[in-house]
Amino acid sequence: MPNTFLKKAFDESIKLVGSNDNIKSNLSIEITKHLDVILSKSESSKGVLTVILTSLVYKSLNPEQDIRNHQTSIENGYSGRTFDTKYITPFLKSVKFPAMAESGWLTRSLEQKVPYNKDYSGAIRPATLKTSFLETIDFIQKGNNLDLCLSYLMQGLIIKRNSQKINLAKPLNLPIATIIDLLTKHFNSTYIAEGASRLPVLALFAAYECLMKEAKRFENKELLEIESHTSADSRSGRIGDIDIVDKNGRAFEAVEVKHGIPITTQLIKDAFEKFKTTQVNRYYLLSTADIEGSEMNNIEKEIERIKNIHGCHVIANGLINSLKYYLRLLSETSEFISNYVDLIENDTALKFEHKKKWNEIISAM
Incomplete structure (x- = not known):
């Protein structure tokens, strides 16, 4: 189910991007400004991107879960790391998006055993990224426009990926x-x-x-x-x-x-x-x-x-x-x-x- 959900969201986002380099979305500027910060730091702060995507997908599939409680050791929590390791990080790697080696929860600033609420103490740097991370987590927890939020991030990642150079093979002396x-x-x-x-x-x-x-x-x-x-x-x-x-x-x-x-x-x-x-x-x-x-x-x-x-x-x-x-x-x-x-x-x-x-x-x- 998570794999099918991710592929569907990815395919729809590619169609929306088409030949353009602009994200198409009806989300409010209040949330897109935070998503833009996360996208701008997607290479240097892969853990933040991974946790956000994990939270989005898990909340979409399990609306009753409070995704701020990202560990089973937290009351009423779930294992974000397990879900990420099984589904999110493999997906990110498969489509050549920024990805951690195993899981976003292996980042020290994100693995603390306390909820991701507004007074979360993890040392996410820079401060603007921490603010955008926690505001986005709060947005996801409210459960509104999750599909638009996921699409916005997917489109942004596709556009960034498309702009990157890749080394292409040049075979010699072929018949x-x-x-x-x-x-x-x-x-x-x-x-x-x-x-x-x-x-x-x-x-x-x-x-x-x-x-x-x-x-x-x-x-x-x-x-x-x-x-x-x-x-x-x-x-x-x-x-x-x-x-x-x-x-x-x-x-x-x-x-x-x-x-x-x-x-x-x-x-x-x-x-x-x-x-x-x-x-x-x-x-x-x-x-x-x-x-x-x-x-x-x-x-x-x-x-x-x-x-x-x-x-x-x-x-x-x-x-x-x-x-x-x-x-x-x-x-x-x-x-x-x-x-x-x-x-x-x-x-x-x-x-x-x-x-x-x-x-x-x-x-x-």
């Missing part, structure tokens, strides 16, 4: 078939947070970074910096997710990437609306879901129509097939992997779980 398998697993893994649709774009961009130096077609051409995931094409003036321009800054080649959306005739028409006023030479429409087979004839007719009235060669294809082709053109695939990993590390649309999944996939090779 193309292995690289494609790794990328496919990375694209198609199940994620709670938004942002997975960015991964295929980054893979294509990483390939183009290599091709720009190796393919004669791209002599005197420039690969434009990859844009923010939230940038609108109409505002930025870009015509694709990836854009290459000639020495005069005119559109030369562009790529639009779809994740999990089959290519249809309508998508081809929508793409044409983006580039019809430019002199772009090639326009790729690539999808991880390939092409809608029933529309193949109509897609070919639309591509031919665009070629006749504009001159641009539109290429619709499965993204994986295109990646295989691009990788075969490279003299060294290790540079591609390095580029892809660097992009994953630095792209703001991606969250911690997208980065962690890459390491997990590499470890399972």
Whole structure:
């Protein structure tokens, strides 16, 4: 029951955070100011965070318990340390949140055999943290808005975790078939947070970074910096997710990437609306879901129509097939992997779980 409760709260909090970096909550400022202090000290005072979360979860599941009485040696008490050791600390470790080695109750300032009431004598430092700790314990004991309180802390911890850098694996000299398998697993893994649709774009961009130096077609051409995931094409003036321009800054080649959306005739028409006023030479429409087979004839007719009235060669294809082709053109695939990993590390649309999944996939090779 506690494990299920924690997972549900965590999953809901990840959805609330989404691609934003702000906590969404209707809690009053009287309590959020104390929760913010606890979050700000979550790395240096892991014990306080752990005790607060233990108290929150235990009170939610056992409303009749006075959680200020955190030890069985205290009258009408319960064993906070036992509950923490069994459920809370293992959970914190599993999701890469700040966690003690075993239990928050192994901190001297928190293990005293007296209730956590307003005159608690434990030497919690700094004083502002002690005040926030005891005010939050009092809030939890009253039993109101416990779900909102837990969500607030979870969201704050997720946002802090997402902002942290993690060292990502960069395997060398992999066969193309292995690289494609790794990328496919990375694209198609199940994620709670938004942002997975960015991964295929980054893979294509990483390939183009290599091709720009190796393919004669791209002599005197420039690969434009990859844009923010939230940038609108109409505002930025870009015509694709990836854009290459000639020495005069005119559109030369562009790529639009779809994740999990089959290519249809309508998508081809929508793409044409983006580039019809430019002199772009090639326009790729690539999808991880390939092409809608029933529309193949109509897609070919639309591509031919665009070629006749504009001159641009539109290429619709499965993204994986295109990646295989691009990788075969490279003299060294290790540079591609390095580029892809660097992009994953630095792209703001991606969250911690997208980065962690890459390491997990590499470890399972």
